[in-house]
Amino acid sequence: MPGVDVKLVLRSTRVVTPEGIRAAAVCVAGGEIEAVLPYDVVVPAGARLVDVGDDVVMPGLVDTHVHVNDPGRTEWEGFWTATRAAAAGGVTTLLDMP
Incomplete structure (x- = not known):
């Protein structure tokens, strides 16, 4: 040890x-x-x-191509839901695409 x-x-x-x-x-x-x-x-x-x-x-994953609809269309998916969904799948970092 x-x-x-x-x-x-x-x-x-x-x-x-x-x-x-x-x-x-x-x-x-x-x-x-x-x-x-x-x-x-x-x-x-x-x-x-x-x-x-x-x-x-496993190590946390990095998703380098994410389209988070914030601002706009946050009722469909915003940072609040996108980051929680990512974390549930083992993703620790999101890079939002414009």
Whole structure:
């Protein structure tokens, strides 16, 4: 385990890494990913363990081509609904096209 104060360990059988998808434990300290370790790592005392089973843990996605209708047509889709829909699908950043 890294030598920092890990506050959260997020565990999944499907973690997306540069090497591919594998079972792993993602250790978070200070709001940042500190390490990606083997799935069965011993969770340090005081750290919260969240085991998401087979749910995929992956980096946030960036959508570089979004047409958010704000201003105008916000009753159909505005920033409020577009950003929530994006987040539900794993998108962390939207780049609105004019």
